[in-house]
Amino acid sequence: MATLAPVANNWYTSNWIVDKRTDLIWFIGGALGGYLLMFMYAGLGWDMVTIWFFWVAFIDTPHFFGTYSRTYLDKQEFKQRKKLLLWSLLWFLAGPVVITLSYLMYQSGSTGYNIPWIIFTSFFGLWAYWHVVRQHYGFLALYKKKNKEQVKWDYYLDSGLLYGGLMLPFIVFIVRFPETNALLAPVLSSVQAVVGISAISLVSWFTLGVIGMLCLAYIARQIYLVRQGEGLNLPKALFLFAVIPLHIYICFSDAVLEAGLLGFGAFVTIFHDLQYHAIVWFHHKNRYRKAKDKTKFGLSAKLTKSLPRYILTAVMMGVIFRLIGCTFEVHPGCIPFMVTSEKMLFADFGTDKLLQGILLGLALHHYFLDQFIWKTSKDKELAKDLKLDEVK
Numbered sequence: 001m002a003t004l005a006p007v008a009n010n011w012y013t014s015n016w017i018v019d020k021r022t023d024l025i026w027f028i029g030g031a032l033g034g035y036l037l038m039f040m041y042a043g044l045g046w047d048m049v050t051i052w053f054f055w056v057a058f059i060d061t062p063h064f065f066g067t068y069s070r071t072y073l074d075k076q077e078f079k080q081r082k083k084l085l086l087w088s089l090l091w092f093l094a095g096p097v098v099i100t101l102s103y104l105m106y107q108s109g110s111t112g113y114n115i116p117w118i119i120f121t122s123f124f125g126l127w128a129y130w131h132v133v134r135q136h137y138g139f140l141a142l143y144k145k146k147n148k149e150q151v152k153w154d155y156y157l158d159s160g161l162l163y164g165g166l167m168l169p170f171i172v173f174i175v176r177f178p179e180t181n182a183l184l185a186p187v188l189s190s191v192q193a194v195v196g197i198s199a200i201s202l203v204s205w206f207t208l209g210v211i212g213m214l215c216l217a218y219i220a221r222q223i224y225l226v227r228q229g230e231g232l233n234l235p236k237a238l239f240l241f242a243v244i245p246l247h248i249y250i251c252f253s254d255a256v257l258e259a260g261l262l263g264f265g266a267f268v269t270i271f272h273d274l275q276y277h278a279i280v281w282f283h284h285k286n287r288y289r290k291a292k293d294k295t296k297f298g299l300s301a302k303l304t305k306s307l308p309r310y311i312l313t314a315v316m317m318g319v320i321f322r323l324i325g326c327t328f329e330v331h332p333g334c335i336p337f338m339v340t341s342e343k344m345l346f347a348d349f350g351t352d353k354l355l356q357g358i359l360l361g362l363a364l365h366h367y368f369l370d371q372f373i374w375k376t377s378k379d380k381e382l383a384k385d386l387k388l389d390e391v392k
Helices: 020-043 048-060 062-069 075-080 082-107 115-146 152-176 178-183 185-195 199-227 234-252 254-289 299-303 307-327 351-373 380-385
Strands: 344-346
Touching (some): 020 234, 048 062, 062 254, 082 115, 082 344, 115 152, 115 234, 152 178, 152 254, 199 234, 234 254, 254 380, 299 307
């Protein structure tokens, strides 16, 4: 087995996570998925609900299967993480607990009984975006590790550029989006009264200014590295300049405001989905297909025996969950089998909210688990399965 060492080519290093072709298509080129969905909506005029339903059923929800296939369905992994995997299932109760709290507040005569639900759904949305950001940081870290980067200054600069390039545009989206803009109206009006210009314009220009300065600092650092003969990390640079412009474009686009939260969620998440599917398959291929004793891994080794089988299983899971959601009027995209919004639990809380809370737990559970199962610095077996000690 080859040992890890930068592969220099005059002015750059180019150690890829999987290989050049795979990385450029999925881990970097996957950003094109966001632009494609945007074009389907704003360019071709396709219905956003239809776009969202096919994305969430055939791409997004199936990537949850990637998590399950390397945890619950992997007999060895389940044994090692049994406590985490069992206790994490409590996330499915988060929605019902919040609705119970709202019910108790309603019974006590509180007019703000819907506040827990508003906080819960807002928390879900914020964590969903943060989850995407954190995965992108994970790929940044993998590229740094693959190319033997160890300088602290580069760590701070790269982290600042990634987090600044993804979180600051998100703030712009929040202040521009009609619903959140209405909630923030008093604050935005006060800021405008003090500075004399639109608060949205101020936030937008501030965001672009900060990201611009971070980009200049990053470019200057790469020039310095080249002049010192160390070479820049080409895969990392390509990744950063794929993901950051995508988020800026989406968060600043007027078309996204018209597409609503369904559109925003799809546009910013599809890149994450494609990356996840690719890295999970790479992991499974190395872990299961080359193992002498596949029985120790249990069902996961069987369901991921081939790429078509993995895709079929993942898509089946996605379609089943989303058909359940839309047939019970929890999600848009098809004619509901049961109009659950008319079957009231209390006040204006219908059965649809209870079902929505349970299905949101599916995503929250995924976000939670992913914080623990992809730590290559602590999990030597994972690092081995991802071949972090090999050079492509």
